Amino acid sequence: MRTIHTAPLVLPVGAAPVVDGAVLVEGDRVAAIGRYADIADEGVRVRRWPGVLTPGLRQLHGRWLLTRCYHPDPREADTLGTEPITGAALDTLAPDATRMAGSVRRGLQRMLAHGTTHLGGPFPDGVRQAVTRSGLREVPDAWRQAAPAWDGPALDPFVEGYDLPGTVHGPLAVGELADFAVFDVEDESALTAKGAGTCVATVLGGRLVHRRR
Template identity: 80%
Template sequence: MLTIHTAALVLPIGAEPVPDGAVVVDGDRVAAVGPYDDMAASYEGARTRRWPGVLTPGLRQLHGRWLLTRCYHPDPREADELGTEPLTGAAFAELAPDAARMAGSVRRGLQRMLAHGTTHVGGPFPDAVRQSVARSGLREVPDPWRSAPPMWDGPDLNPFVEGHDLPGTVHGPLTVGGAADLAVFDVPDENALTAKGAGTCVATVLGGRLVYRRR
């Protein structure tokens, strides 16, 4: 089924920004990128999804292994006891979650990555975590040198936290025939996105499937 994802600004990366732009998705692939009016005229009958802000390629979370194996992502039911932010360092060691508890943490961590526009996540992962990553649809990017704790004050699901710009954070450019891995952020432009971060995500599309939508 053809779907047109349209936003006030499309940032394909490696090509000029497209105001009032659109990305046409056919199955799990990008069929076209261009102005919305042109795409709507060329693909009559396609379903249209309208989004606020900017549409970009999906993001790459380089510290995926660390965030999934050295952090505990609390269940909402544990918020009164543990809060809502990932636990790491001494707090993680004190909690000492068992395998079953960590399995739930991994699932929640993956869901929270999707809620930050992430489509590619840095590994490598232990087998049990790799299976969860595969089930989520997120694409594993082997990146062994990133398996150590990242050089910032604490865990953060925002791929921009280390100061990467958008071209350095996306998985790659949006290209015709490429995988339909997209993210949409409720910000006016690229500068606002890198400043405010991926917490502004309103939608994530992975292989053409809408896997996250802010309520």
């Protein structure tokens, strides 16, 4: 299956931005990056997005967010809110294994909704199975390299102050895996200012795994 993803601005990172840009995906790989007018081909499915298309983001604190946080079920919002619960509040909640398994699934879904494609591990076996099923790609040594250093859990990788090159998993390039995200902002500076919560779509290996409704 060949699909073109087009957006007003494509930011490959490591290469020049492309206005009215597009990424052609064949299978799980990037087949071309350029102006939509140059890539458009009759018979190819086209997905049109607002904002900017970038490589997928890297969440170095994935293990911490999945094993030391509880991500409330929407049905628990009235009593627990919607933000991840950690620290003393998590100790008080004391969720059992079944509730934590649900928390892991929801945490992974919420990371995908923030444009994350690469997740810092290593993970315990049960969590690793959930990560594998989600399609997210594990960065095995990230936990050792980046212990949490902020005041609380954050699903948005930009909250630590990194720029786009310091937050993406790597450049978007022809021949590489089609792992990228789209954010409803006007440019790179707006993305780092407004954060990954502006994500409208996440693609992993050419598969659309998140789309904002």
